[in-house]
Amino acid sequence: MSTPDWIGPVARYVLEVGLRNTLKLSAIALVGSTLIGVTLGTLLTIRFLPTRALIRLYIEIWRGLPILVTIFIVYFALPAVSSALRFDAITAGAIALILWGSAQVAETTRGAVQSIPREQHEAASALGFGWVGRHAFVIMPQALRRLLPPLVGLLVNIIQNTTIVQIIGAPELLESAERQVERLTFEGEQHAIEIYGAIMVIFFCISFPLTRLSAYLERRLA
Amino acid sequence: MILGLLDPSFLGDVWSFARDNRDELVDALRRTLTVSAIAIAGASIIGLTLGAARAHRIPVVSQLAAVYVEVIRNTPILVQIFMLYFALPQIGIRLEAFTVAWLAVMIWGGAFNTENFRAGFEAVPTRYREAGAALGFKGIATFTNITLPIGGRIALPSSINTYISIVKNTSLMYVISYPEITTVVLQINALTLQTVEAFSTLAISYLVIVWSMSALIRILERHLALPEEAR
Numbered sequence: 001m002s003t004p005d006w007i008g009p010v011a012r013y014v015l016e017v018g019l020r021n022t023l024k025l026s027a028i029a030l031v032g033s034t035l036i037g038v039t040l041g042t043l044l045t046i047r048f049l050p051t052r053a054l055i056r057l058y059i060e061i062w063r064g065l066p067i068l069v070t071i072f073i074v075y076f077a078l079p080a081v082s083s084a085l086r087f088d089a090i091t092a093g094a095i096a097l098i099l100w101g102s103a104q105v106a107e108t109t110r111g112a113v114q115s116i117p118r119e120q121h122e123a124a125s126a127l128g129f130g131w132v133g134r135h136a137f138v139i140m141p142q143a144l145r146r147l148l149p150p151l152v153g154l155l156v157n158i159i160q161n162t163t164i165v166q167i168i169g170a171p172e173l174l175e176s177a178e179r180q181v182e183r184l185t186f187e188g189e190q191h192a193i194e195i196y197g198a199i200m201v202i203f204f205c206i207s208f209p210l211t212r213l214s215a216y217l218e219r220r221l222a
Numbered sequence: 223m224i225l226g227l228l229d230p231s232f233l234g235d236v237w238s239f240a241r242d243n244r245d246e247l248v249d250a251l252r253r254t255l256t257v258s259a260i261a262i263a264g265a266s267i268i269g270l271t272l273g274a275a276r277a278h279r280i281p282v283v284s285q286l287a288a289v290y291v292e293v294i295r296n297t298p299i300l301v302q303i304f305m306l307y308f309a310l311p312q313i314g315i316r317l318e319a320f321t322v323a324w325l326a327v328m329i330w331g332g333a334f335n336t337e338n339f340r341a342g343f344e345a346v347p348t349r350y351r352e353a354g355a356a357l358g359f360k361g362i363a364t365f366t367n368i369t370l371p372i373g374g375r376i377a378l379p380s381s382i383n384t385y386i387s388i389v390k391n392t393s394l395m396y397v398i399s400y401p402e403i404t405t406v407v408l409q410i411n412a413l414t415l416q417t418v419e420a421f422s423t424l425a426i427s428y429l430v431i432v433w434s435m436s437a438l439i440r441i442l443e444r445h446l447a448l449p450e451e452a453r
Contacts, residue, residue, distance in 0.1 A: 064432040065425055066393035069404060073421050080417035160298040167300075167397060174301055181308070192309035200297045200305070207296035 006189060010180045014195075018176025019202065025094055025162045025172060030155055032098035037105020038147075042135055044110045055106065062103035067164050071096040075168050093165030093172075101158055108150045112143040145221045152214035156207045173199055232418075236426070239419035243410050250406035251427060257320070257402060258389045261328040265388065268332030269381060270374075273339025274365065277373070287336055294333035300394055302326055307398045319400040323392065331388040335381055342377025343369050375446045382439045386432055393428070403427055 044055045062070065075092040078085035087095065116139050124138040166174040177199045181192045240247060272287040274280075294302070307322045317325070346369050354364040393404040401409075404424060411420040 060433065061425075061429065064429045064436075066390035066404070066428060068393045068396065069421075069424055069428060072404075072408070073425065076411070077417050077421040156296070160296075163298040163300040164394070167394075174298070174304065178304070178308075190312045192312050193305075196301060196305050196309045199301050200293075203297045203301065204293065208292065211292075211296060 006184060006191060010184070010191075010195060011198075013180055014173065014176045014199070017171050018173040021090065021170065021176075022159070022162050022172040025090060025097070025165065025170070026155070026159045028094045029097035029101055029158045029162070032094070033101025033105050033154065033158070034151065036098065036102035038109050038140070040102065041106040041109025042113055042140075044106060045113050059103045059106050062099040063107070065100075067096060067100050067161050068167060070099055071164060071168060074099075089165065089168045089170035092168060093162070093170050097158060097161060097165075100161075101154060104154055104157075105151070108147060109143070112146040113139055115146060116142050148221060149214050149218040152210055152217060156210045156214070159206055159210075160203060173202065232422075235416075236419050236422045239414075239416050240423050243414075246406055246410060247403070247423070247427075250401055250403040253400070254389070254392050254402040255431075257323045257327065257392050257395070257400075258385075260324040261331055261388050261392075262385045264324070264328035265331030265335045265384065266381070268328070269335025269339045269377075269384075270370075272332070272336040273343060273377070274369075276336060276340040277343035277369075278365075291333045291336050294330055295337075299326065299330045299391055300397065302330065303394055303397060319395070319398045322398055323395045323400045323402070326395075327388045327391050330391065331384050334384040334387070338377045338380040338384060339373070341380070342375075343373035345376045346373045372448065375448060378446060379439050379443055382435060382442070386435045389431055389435070390428065 040055050040058065043051055044059075046052070065073075071093060074087065074096045075089065078087075113135075120138060120142065121134060124134040129138065162172050163174040165172055166178070169175065171179075177195050181195050184191050184195075272283075272290070275283040276287050276291075278284075303322065303326045306317060306326055307319070310317065350368050350372065351364055354368045359367060392402055395402050396405045396408065399405060407420050407424040411417055414420070
């Protein structure tokens with residue numbers, strides 16, 4: 001049985017353009033969310049009211065808004081405020097995903113850092129570490145054990161949420177699939193079920209092992 | 223510039239934008255809430271039944287539920303919406319935008335809720351069920367009198383979190399042009415070009431709904447908290 005002719009070009013475009021952009025966007029969003037989230041989450045453990053209130057507000061806003069609304073705000077509203085804040089679709093999507101992801105990471109980090117016993121802080125201080133050194137070399141390495149399972153879970157969510165950037169036209173997996181579906185429809189062929197089905201399979205193959213890994217890490221590092 | 227957002231007159235601008243477009247915004251918000259309410263009701267029923275089937279390892283149903291949960295949780299909801307609205311017509315199934323709107327978030331929320339309730343029911347100590355059996359309760363009676371009230375309470379906070387996500391995900395119905403709040407605000411923006419006011423109104427609408435629901439979690443947690451012994 002030979003494969004139908006339409007599959008080749010579709011698969012090539014979806015994998016070369018779509019999958020590549022999805023993975024790129026996911027990687028940028030994961031790194032950005034982790035760096036900003038861990039920093040904000042650690043700062044949130046300092047008992048200084050103004051910074052606490054500001055970080056709290058940041059977390060509650062970006063966790064509270066649907067990601068699509070955040071994407072629209074970055075893509076449509078920021079340029080209206082200042083023309084320096086005009087971004088292409090992928091950059092706008094990455095910024096929006098980082099705003100949302102870093103809010104999630106910040107909340108988890110706060111919990112992880114606070115779960116480290118006081119004695120660890122005191123011991124580190126006794127060894128002459130300042131606040132930054134104490135957190136970077138003593139507290140964080142321990143908190144990371146608690147942070148790892150949710151971070152893998154976040155990666156799954158990030159990968160899935162990159163599809164939302166399709167709505168402003170960024171050429172990730174779903175957008176690349178839609179372009180191919182439309183091209184084929186224009187040529188008089190209907191393959192939406194097969195193509196979107198394949199996209200679901202691709203996402204499943206990436207996400208399922210990661211969800212399992214997250215559950216496994218949670219059991220092992222608990 | 224951005225600091226302009228801190229100008230007190232800015233809130234006045236947002237308020238007058240909301241007042242100028244009151245009728246459309248109220249209708250749109252009503253649709254967002256209607257779709258969310260239908261989906262939340264459906265997801266609760268799915269979560270309770272399938273969660274119970276998973277926790278009690280009822281043959282066949284439990285395995286099918288597991289497949290449903292894994293497929294939905296490991297694929298993006300937006301692709302699921304595309305499947306329902308743009309792909310199904312290929313095999314002659316044409317659903318209205320309204321139907322897809324509540325159906326998609328219901329299927330999605332149901333999968334997450336199945337996990338919430340499974341975890342809740344499984345967290346009920348076996349000795350409680352044994353105590354029920356000792357009192358002469360049959361299987362179903364043990365569930366409705368012991369597992370459901372205790373496990374349901376344990377699952378409540380996480381299930382409300384799923385309901386919050388359901389409300390947020392209705393914004394994705396923008397792609398099928400269902401006139402909920404996100405779609406309508408974008409339409410108004412295209413006509414009026416009051417971009418900052420439009421998106422501020424949109425953001426405030428969602429934050430009010432989402433923040434109220436999370437406040438509800440905290441209130442309910444305090445009210446329905448189990449005595450320490452029962453955890």
